[in-house]
Amino acid sequence: xxxxxxxxxxxxxxxxxxxxxxxxxxxxxxxxxxxxxxxxxxxxxxxxxxxxxxxxxxxxxxxxxxxxxxxxxxxxxxxxxxxxxxxxxxxxxxxxxxxxxxxxxxxxxxxxxxxxxxxxxxxxxxxxxxxxxxxxxxxxxxxxxxxxxxxxxxxxxxxxxxxxx
Numbered sequence: 001x002x003x004x005x006x007x008x009x010x011x012x013x014x015x016x017x018x019x020x021x022x023x024x025x026x027x028x029x030x031x032x033x034x035x036x037x038x039x040x041x042x043x044x045x046x047x048x049x050x051x052x053x054x055x056x057x058x059x060x061x062x063x064x065x066x067x068x069x070x071x072x073x074x075x076x077x078x079x080x081x082x083x084x085x086x087x088x089x090x091x092x093x094x095x096x097x098x099x100x101x102x103x104x105x106x107x108x109x110x111x112x113x114x115x116x117x118x119x120x121x122x123x124x125x126x127x128x129x130x131x132x133x134x135x136x137x138x139x140x141x142x143x144x145x146x147x148x149x150x151x152x153x154x155x156x157x158x159x160x161x162x163x164x165x
Contacts, residue, residue, distance in 0.1 A: 001065060007120045008067035010113040011058060013079065014128070017106050018055035019071050020080040022048055027085045028099055034092035036145065044099070047138050054131050061124055081109045096145045103139040107132055 003011070025048040032040055059069035082105050085098060110128050118125035 001121065003062070003065035003067040004120060007065065007117060007124070008062065010117050011062050011065075011067060011124060012070060013081070013113060014110055014131075015055055015058050015062070015069055015071065016076045016079045017081050017109055018051050018058060018131075019076045020082045021102055021106050022051035022055060023076075024082065024085040024102055025051060025099065028090065028095050031085075031088065031090050032092055032095045033089045036092050040092050040095060040142075040145065043138075043142065047099070047103070047142075050134055050138075054134075057127060058131075061127055065121065065124070081105060093146055096142055100139050100143040103135050103142065107135050107139070110135075 025044055029041060029044040029048060032044070055071065059071065062069045082102055085102075090098070110132055114125060114128055114132075117128060
């Protein structure tokens with residue numbers, strides 16, 4: 001199979017976001033300071049490693065479809081959908097929020113092009129499903145650092161209501 005220009009463009013747009021997620025994750029990893037530093041520092045390593053693996057997997061899929069991936073820094077900077085990570089040291093609480101936004105923005109973009117990818121190439125769409133699953137899991141885990149517990153109510157609880165049998 002040979003990718004159409006549209007499929008190649010959609011995959012390329014995800015590729016640059018994965019590369020940018022890797023790079024900005026690394027910047028966050030080097031810049032984070034504050035409470036729970038070590039835990040967040042190590043968690044960022046996991047996200048960075050997966051973003052790098054995902055970008056490589058996607059670029060190799062593009063090559064298999066005879067599309068040409070472009071991961072050059074100028075291309076990534078010019079075409080990424082991700083907001084920029086700030087300069088200097090960044091507190092852990094702020095880093096959690098920034099990384100959560102980067103993860104959610106990446107997932108939102110994948111979802112935005114997913115159906116078009118799926119129409120032409122279900123195999124590539126399956127790869128994107130794996131990316132979405134893992135990045136959403138990371139977004140949940142990272143954002144939990146800044147959350148306070150919800151009080152369960154019968155209206156919004158996922159716990160069974162009533163007596164245990």
